[in-house]
Every structure is written in structure tokens, then in C-alpha cells.
Amino acid sequence: MAYTPQYGPGQSVVAENRRKQMNPNVKLEKMRNVTDEDIVLILGHRAPGQAYPTAHPPLAEQGEPDCPIRKIVTPTDGAKAGDRVRYIQFADSVYNAPSQPYQRTYTEMYRYRGIDPGTLSGRQIIECRERDLEKISADLINTNLFDPARVGIRGATVHGHSLRLAEDGMMFDMLQRCILEGGTVKYVKDQIGTPLDKKVDVGKPMDDAWLKANTTMFHSLVGTAYRSDAEYIEYIQRIHSLRTKYGFMPVE
Amino acid sequence: MTEAEFPQCRIVTERLLKPETVEKILNKLAVIPGIRRIVINGPSIPQKVPYGPARGLDNPHSGRATIRVGETDVDLRVQVGTLLLELETRDIVSQIEEACKEVFTNFSYSVKEGRFMRSTPTQVDYAKFGPDANEIMLGLVDPKNKTGPTLIQGHK
Numbered sequence: 001m002a003y004t005p006q007y008g009p010g011q012s013v014v015a016e017n018r019r020k021q022m023n024p025n026v027k028l029e030k031m032r033n034v035t036d037e038d039i040v041l042i043l044g045h046r047a048p049g050q051a052y053p054t055a056h057p058p059l060a061e062q063g064e065p066d067c068p069i070r071k072i073v074t075p076t077d078g079a080k081a082g083d084r085v086r087y088i089q090f091a092d093s094v095y096n097a098p099s100q101p102y103q104r105t106y107t108e109m110y111r112y113r114g115i116d117p118g119t120l121s122g123r124q125i126i127e128c129r130e131r132d133l134e135k136i137s138a139d140l141i142n143t144n145l146f147d148p149a150r151v152g153i154r155g156a157t158v159h160g161h162s163l164r165l166a167e168d169g170m171m172f173d174m175l176q177r178c179i180l181e182g183g184t185v186k187y188v189k190d191q192i193g194t195p196l197d198k199k200v201d202v203g204k205p206m207d208d209a210w211l212k213a214n215t216t217m218f219h220s221l222v223g224t225a226y227r228s229d230a231e232y233i234e235y236i237q238r239i240h241s242l243r244t245k246y247g248f249m250p251v252e
Numbered sequence: 253m254t255e256a257e258f259p260q261c262r263i264v265t266e267r268l269l270k271p272e273t274v275e276k277i278l279n280k281l282a283v284i285p286g287i288r289r290i291v292i293n294g295p296s297i298p299q300k301v302p303y304g305p306a307r308g309l310d311n312p313h314s315g316r317a318t319i320r321v322g323e324t325d326v327d328l329r330v331q332v333g334t335l336l337l338e339l340e341t342r343d344i345v346s347q348i349e350e351a352c353k354e355v356f357t358n359f360s361y362s363v364k365e366g367r368f369m370r371s372t373p374t375q376v377d378y379a380k381f382g383p384d385a386n387e388i389m390l391g392l393v394d395p396k397n398k399t400g401p402t403l404i405q406g407h408k
Contacts, residue, residue, distance in 0.1 A: 156304025163295060164333055167267045167358070172331060174297050176313040193306040 007106075012229040018216045021099065021107045021145065028143035032203035039137050041200050042153055044190030045086045045130060052130050054082040076114040078129020085116075088137045089125040089191065090151055091158040093171040096211040096223045097150040100124075103216045107145070112136055122161040123154065141202065144214055148185035149205035152177065155191035169205060178202070258288060259342045262368045263335040263352060266359040268294060273355060274332045275319035280351035282322045282404055286340040287348075289392055291369065294330040326402045336368045 007019040020026045037048040046053065056062060059080050064070055092100045099107070101124035105117040114132055118125040128136065140146060141153070149170050152160065160172035168180050175193040178185050186199040206214075211223075218226035227233065269277075274292065281287060297316045301309045315331045337348065342365070349363050370377075370391030377385060380395040392401050 156306070157302060159295065164266065164268050166331070167270050167273065172268055172295055174295065174313070175301060175311055176315070179314070192304045193301045193311065194309065195312070 007110075009235040010229045010232040012218075012224050012232070013213060014216055014218055014224045015229060015232060017098075017214055018103055018106075021103060021216060022110050024111045028139065028145060030142055031144055031146070031206075032142050032148075034138070034141050034200070034202055036134065036138060038200040038202075039134060039141060041196055041198075042141075042187050042190055042202075043086070043088060043134070043137060044155070044192055044194060045084075045133075052078075052081065052083050055084045056082040058082050076129060076132050078132040079114060081129075081131065083129040083131055085127050086130045086133050087125050087127045087155070088133060088140070088153065089123055089155050089158065090140070091123045091154045091161045091171070092217075093150040093152075093160070093165065094162050094217065094219060095150060095165055095171075096208070096215040096217060096219060097161075098147050098206075098211070098214050098216065099145045099151070100217050104140075104145070108136070111139075123158040146202075147206045147211060148178070148202045149180070150211065153187070153191045155193075157193060180205070259339045259345075259365060260368050261337050261339065261345055261348065261363055261365045263337070263348070263361060263363050265333060265356055265361040267333075269332045271315060271317040271319050271328055274328065275321065277335070277351065277355045278319070278321045278326070280355060281335075281337070281348065284344055284347045284351065286344045287337055288340055289338040289369070289388065291336040291392060292328075292330065292332045293334040293336065294332045296330050297328075321402075322404050324402055324404050327399075338369060 005023075007022040008015060010016070010018070021028070040046065040048045059075055059082065062082075090099075090101075090104065092098075092104075101119045101121065104124040104126075105119045108115055108117050108126055112128075112132075114128050115136065116127040118127070126133070126136065149165075152158070152171055152173055154173065154175075154177065157175050159174060163172045165171060170178070170180055170185075175189060177189040177191070177193065178187045181199075184201055184204050186201050187196065188199055189195050215223055218224055218229070220226065263277075278290070278292075281290065297313050298311055299316070301307055301311050316328060318325050318327050320326070339345070345363070345365060352361050352363060373381065373385055373390055374395075376395050377390055381389065389401070393399070
């Protein structure tokens, strides 16, 4: 019998959004159009138009050893060309940001190849070959996984995901990489805090109703309360119970 | 040590404040007679990038502004989210609430009475200020920071 993954439990809108993001058969909704050049500027790893620096010669030139695994796994474009490994890191506000670190990692592992995500409480980093990274970043920024105000692209000094929002609705950023100007959010620094020569427009912040309907985070004050999802509670209690009993008698 | 009999109160806003709003509320508070000390609190905004590959670069930030309170310039080093006040008498709490109501119109806030400032010197205070520290300085500024508190001309 073919296995159909369920992706996660829950009956609430948050649970449904989590499943939608994780399921690779559901197309991510395109929300904005940040150009490839602008994404290169925000990432700050190379100048736009510059050739990709390499970490090793292209695989075709370097002579691969005879290895059955290498025959099964097709290398990604970046690996094939010998690109450096580079990163993008996101901080997601607890106030109904569309995604959050664990969710991002699950989503990316289901959807992309050749990546190394790192999950922390307030930030999530994804490392991969540079040209693959730019494609993945474009997906992560241009779709419903991103909100210009509640999600920050922050390579270092990420503090702010759990703080109160600023008066204009922006998440606190001690380096103020992006500013709200004329109703749209503009990046004035790249992800590590180096000033950019031009402002990079990443579009309008989404309104509260959209965020509440599209978030993958439970929040009892501004969003959907965790306790309102009975199935999720049941699931987490079962996991907790099994983990606690494990080693003694792991049966249900 | 700060005398325990001075009442204190804490203003917490739902949003982190812009420098203009901080200026507004502080100017409202500065004209209320009977506030001894004010501490403004919030996440720090550093002058230079503190971590990462860009460490040491200048950090231009609109929150790190100079505001004018009464006749005095105050350099903000944090994005303000909490104000701690030490009062001479509890009677002026209603005036403080009134000031908050006038300034914080777009979001909620809370004004609580209690004890929020340090009343005994910590080890760092002792190391910096010595045994005869000025009591009024305790809990008012970061003892590791070279800049002291700002004095605002009062009514007395």
C-alpha cells in the first residue's frame, strides 16, 4: 500500500497552513516579485552579475571516483558547478509570521534538495550551494512564506522575534536592515548589516487579517490559541506520554 | 540606598515606541511635579554592528536619535518599551495615567504601581561606585556605561 504522508495533526487553520507549506504537491502562493538581482543584493555573498566563485572544479572536470551512490544521486546545479556553500537566515516574529523555524525546516526538507537547514528558537538558517541558494531564496521571499514586516532576513544579530512590534508594525531589528517607507518595506542593508548602494523594495506588509489566516504559529493573544485545537493537544499529549514511558514500557 | 517609601510605577506599552512618541510622553511627564527619577528601558540599539562579518561598521538606525525633553537633549540608546518612574507621592499617578492616555492613542498600555528599581547596590555597582555610592544613581544607569544619567530641570 502506498504511503500518504499526513504532514501533521490538527484541525485549526494553523495546522492546515502547516500542512500546506510542507506538502510539496501544494504550490506556494506567489505574493511579490523581488528580482534576482535584488535577492543577490540582500544576500550579500557576491555582487550582482559577478561570476559564482568556486570551492572546487566542476564535477565534470575533476574526475569522480567510481561510486554507486554518485550514480544514483544527481548533483544539484550548484554542486555540479563547484559553487561555494552560502546561506540565508530568517527571523520570524511570534506575532503571526507566516512561517517559523521548525516549520521552515520541515518545508524546505520536503521541497528542496542539497540543503542544510539549521533550526534555532528564533531564527532558521539554510545553507546550500550558491546558485541553488539564490533560487531557493527567491521562492522563500516571493511566496506566502514571507511577510516584509514580520519576517526579517538576518544573517547576524537576529534579536527581535519575540519582542513587541514597533509602532509601525515592523519587527524590532537593532541593525534596522529594512525600513517602512511609503507603505512598502525597503532593505537598506544586506543580511549581515552592510549598507546597500540602493534600497531593495520587498513589497507591502500583509494586513493583520491575512497574517492571522496564513500563519503557522499558534498565539493565544493575536492569533489562534493552541488550546483551541483539540487534535493537536491530543497528539502532543500522546507524544509526551510515550516519551515519558519510553524505556520502561513503550506500549500504548 | 533608595528609600523604600518612594512609590514607583511602570508604564509598559503594547508597541515599542518611536523616538517622537518617547519625546512626547517624556515632555508630558517632565511637567508633572513630583517625579524624582525616570528610567527608559528597551532593547539596545548599538552604535556599531556588534556581531558577524560586518562587526565594527557604523549602524545608522532611526531609533538611535536625540530627543529634546524640556530644555535638555537626551540621546536615546534603546528602542523604548518600558518607562520606570519614581515618585515623591502616590497622588500623581492619576496625572501620569492622563499623560499616557493623551500620547498612546493607537495602542494599549499599562500603568502599574510597585517596586521596579534597584534598591541595593549590585556587585558591579559596588565595583564602579564604591561603598559611598550616590543612592540616586543606583538602578538609574548601567554602571558599565561611561555616560551618566541626563538631568532635566525640575520645578523646585
